[in-house]
Amino acid sequence: MELLIRKVNILLILAVYISKDTIFAQIIEDTGSLELVAILHRHGDRAPLHFYKNDPYKDEKKYWPNGLGQLTNEGKRKLYNLGKVFREEYKTFIPKYSAQAVRVNSSDMDRAHMSAAALLAGMFPPEGNQIWNDQLIWQPIPIHSVPNTQDKILAPLAPCPRFWAEHKKVLSLLSKLETPKDKKMYKYLTKYTGQNITSVCEALSIYDTLLVEERNGFILPQWTKNVYPYRLLEKASICPSTFTWNNIMKRIFGGPMVKEIVHQFQEKSEGRIKDMKLFLYSAHDTTIISLFRALNFKNYLLPDYGASIIFELHKKNNKYYVKMFYAHSAEIVPYEVEIPKCIVPCPLHKLSHITQYVRSVNWDTQCFEQKDD
Structure with a gap:
């Protein structure tokens, strides 16, 4: 695994x-x-x-x-x-x-x-005959x-209690498999985002926000260059699969x-x-x-x-x-x-x-x- x-x-x-x-x-x-x-x-x-x-x-x-x-x-x-x-x-x-x-x-x-x-x-x-307004x-x-x-x-x-119970187990499993490198990135993200980042789905949340802001022409903070997009994407891409x-x-x-x-x-x-x-x-x-x-x-x-x-x-x-x-x-x-x-x-x-x-x-x-x- x-x-x-x-x-x-x-x-x-x-x-x-x-x-x-x-x-x-x-x-x-x-x-x-x-x-x-x-x-x-x-x-x-x-x-x-x-x-x-x-x-x-x-x-x-x-x-x-x-x-x-x-x-x-x-x-x-x-x-x-x-x-x-x-x-x-x-x-x-x-x-x-x-x-x-x-x-x-x-x-x-x-x-x-x-x-x-x-x-x-x-x-x-x-x-x-579908045209109802020439303008x-x-x-x-x-x-x-x-x-x-x-x-x-x-x-x-x-509502599906069993599904969310299973999802909680999956996130717990993944957290146990995090490497020192992963934990270091989470610590880095926590420092600069101002909120606690400890899982792949929290990483996806940050990745998604940065992606949207970048695509809308906003200049991303300097700190993002160390993790965005590739390093962050590596972890973020796992999250959606945790639902299945x-x-x-x-x-x-x-x-x-x-x-x-x-x-x-x-x-x-x-x-x-x-x-x-x-x-x-x-x-x-x-x-x-x-x-x-x-x-x-x-x-x-x-x-x-x-x-x-x-x-x-x-x-x-x-x-x-x-x-x-x-x-x-x-x-x-x-x-x-x-x-x-x-x-x-x-x-x-x-x-x-x-x-x-x-x-x-x-x-x-x-x-x-x-x-x-």
Whole structure:
């Protein structure tokens, strides 16, 4: 275990950056075989979620007038352009928006809702009789969500005592595996941030705040140069994976999203949602990471703003197959990935089989029972 922690495999995405006027590389090899698309994306760029005690930019009214955690103009722009990219990719498959063909779900966070709205504005501009205002080439599209305290899929914040007990154990385990070098960095961070830093998740909090401030053009304090970005990133990248560290946590935190996608693909293959073509999910980095880990990907990663996982259901010779693509940010070309324990493309029945364990979770039972899994 210690070797695993020390040799952190931060996922390096060797991809081609594209301009706002350039579309993704073609990812649909055979449009005629495409049956259904499911896209899970992270929200766009946002303001910091919190400040550290000695943060020179913690004056919220001065530096972050829209509020903590809110989508920035850059985030709106990126997600709008991402919508245009998806439109270019799928315009043959989904010529225009219709309620019968498109379903949009979002976590109940402002930044996720706004990101979905921006993306939809780029992906589905009104056409023909959809145009209701000649001065505004935009149409309202419904975005569905449930309150955070009831969400078990996109931002799993529904009450779950067993999950948080498991998470506490994981953080305790990791703290015992910290090296003298790690502890030295935590001591350094504690000194300069003005608050006690003792864990990978507290390190992530500092890394995230510095990243957001840097991207918004603020000059970071001199002390950050000794730890930011690489040294801090090495520890910070571990934190999101602590939510799916063991099998029971994968079932609780990642299983519901896997279950949702596999279920919709099965429904389509069995003819129960004949008109449906796209499920769009607007969520968070932890949602993407948890889905990856629930599918048994082993890498640590920190998805950038607008990162997307794309699942395509294809039908060939009366059999159904699933393709999976990943883009690390809103401005990176997606590439096809091989689902662990499957082939490319992955037969739907095989995907159903290899995900059976994480999909079979009963949230209430798992969350409130105490037996080992």
